[in-house]
Amino acid sequence: MSAYNDLSPFGLHAPHGLVARVLRVTRRRPVSWLGRRLGFICRTAGIALLRGKPQDVDALGARMRLYPAHNVSEKNLLFTPHLFDPEERTVLAAHLRDGFTFIDVGANVGGYSLFVAAMAGPHARILAIEPQPEIFERLTYNVSQNPFASIKALECAVTDQDGDITLFLDAANSGESSTRFVSPQGRRNSVRVPSKALSTIIKDEQFDVLDALKVDVEGAEDLVLDPFFQTVEPRLWPKLLIVDNGSGPATRKIAALGGGRAYRLMLQTRSNNVYQRAT
Numbered sequence: 395m396s397a398y399n400d401l402s403p404f405g406l407h408a409p410h411g412l413v414a415r416v417l418r419v420t421r422r423r424p425v426s427w428l429g430r431r432l433g434f435i436c437r438t439a440g441i442a443l444l445r446g447k448p449q450d451v452d453a454l455g456a457r458m459r460l461y462p463a464h465n466v467s468e469k470n471l472l473f474t475p476h477l478f479d480p481e482e483r484t485v486l487a488a489h490l491r492d493g494f495t496f497i498d499v500g501a502n503v504g505g506y507s508l509f510v511a512a513m514a515g516p517h518a519r520i521l522a523i524e525p526q527p528e529i530f531e532r533l534t535y536n537v538s539q540n541p542f543a544s545i546k547a548l549e550c551a552v553t554d555q556d557g558d559i560t561l562f563l564d565a566a567n568s569g570e571s572s573t574r575f576v577s578p579q580g581r582r583n584s585v586r587v588p589s590k591a592l593s594t595i596i597k598d599e600q601f602d603v604l605d606a607l608k609v610d611v612e613g614a615e616d617l618v619l620d621p622f623f624q625t626v627e628p629r630l631w632p633k634l635l636i637v638d639n640g641s642g643p644a645t646r647k648i649a650a651l652g653g654g655r656a657y658r659l660m661l662q663t664r665s666n667n668v669y670q671r672a673t
Contacts, residue, residue, distance in 0.1 A: 399531050400448060404457055404539045407450045416440040417451070420473040425480060437462075437473040454478065454505060455512030457539040461532065465568040467502045478505055481663050482636055486606060487513055489634050494518040495603055497632075499552045499592070499618060500610040502569055503532045504545070510606075511543040518544050521599060525551035525561050525587040529568055550588040552595065552609075553617045559589040572612035592622040596630060607632035610666075615644035623651060631656070635669040 400407070409417050416436050423433035441462050448461045453475040462469040470478045486509070494514040498507045501522035511520055522537070522545050524530045530549045537545045551559050551573050563583040564570040573589070596604070609615050615637055623631070635657060637644055645667055648657055661668035 398528055399461075399535070400459070401531075401535055404450050404459060407448050407459065409449050409451065413440055413443050413449065416443065417449075417473065421475065423474060423477075425477060430474075430477060433474045433477065437469060440473060441469070454483075454509040456504075456508035456536070456543065458503065458508065458536045459532065459539070460503065464566060465503070465529075467505060467569045471503070471505050479663070479665060481661060482666055482668055483509055485634070485661055485668055486510060486636075489606065490514045490518075491605070492517055494605050495601060496520045496606045496608070497592075497595075497601075497604060498522045498608050500524065500608075500612070501533055501547070502529060502610075504536045506608055507533075507545050508536060508540060508543060511540065511545055516542060516544055519601075520545040521548060521595070521601075522546070523548045523550065523552055523595070525549065525573075525589075526563070526568060526571055527585070527587075546599075548595070550590050552592050552611065553589045553614065554591060554621045556590050556594050557588075558586050560584050561587045570612050573614045573617065591625075592618055593625045596626065601630065604630055604632040606634040606636070608636040609644070610636075610638045612638070613640060616647060619644050620647055623647065628656075631671060633671045635671075637667050637669070639663070639665065639667045 420433045420436045423429035446463045448459050449472055450459050453471045460468040460472040462472045490513055496510050501507050501524045504522055507520050507522040524533050534547050537543050537547055551561060553559055553573055559573050562572055609618050648669055651657055657669040658672045660670045
């Protein structure tokens, strides 16, 4: 067991007392500017009450043990799961089918993967990929608490190469760790992790169709997508593509595919661009 993660039986950290009351408030906030602001204020108080401890909760239809202190994704999943990329999840839900296939690159603790698993049913095939050792441990713990979840977790970075690569860690927000150096904060800590190209993963895992692909790797999305679209035959290109909208090179590449005819931008949110395969 990691020195930081607690792998004790689920339910040991069930919310109680003031924390439970804060969660009841934050999880009922409306999806509006005021609702979000009030939720974030209450969330700050809840994190202070927890003092770094995790909480065992249901979120997005799945059981999760969440550590909100230094991971924005876990903060949102714990306190305001209904505000966790709601528009993107609505699009995903509308495209679900029997045997849905989904690859989640930069899965974090499993928010997207577990949501799809809960919605798509036991015949879905989901691959959740996460390079950070401690976050990967949380991901696999969360997956194991949900027997319905047809999720395989893979511990590696997805880049333009097979081998090893340096992962720069963000101490303030684990979700902003990246294989591409972005800020002085990231240089304080780094770790070498296994790296694979997405084309290698698809071949190794024997995917013959890909309904949806989500890529959130904090500014290194082009390292994932450029070689993928260059080397993988179009029949394996995803029907639905969710990409962090902070990655300019990747979004420009997607827009140019097939002379601009391969994908159409169907949704742009504060966090992501969502593309639908057009051909």
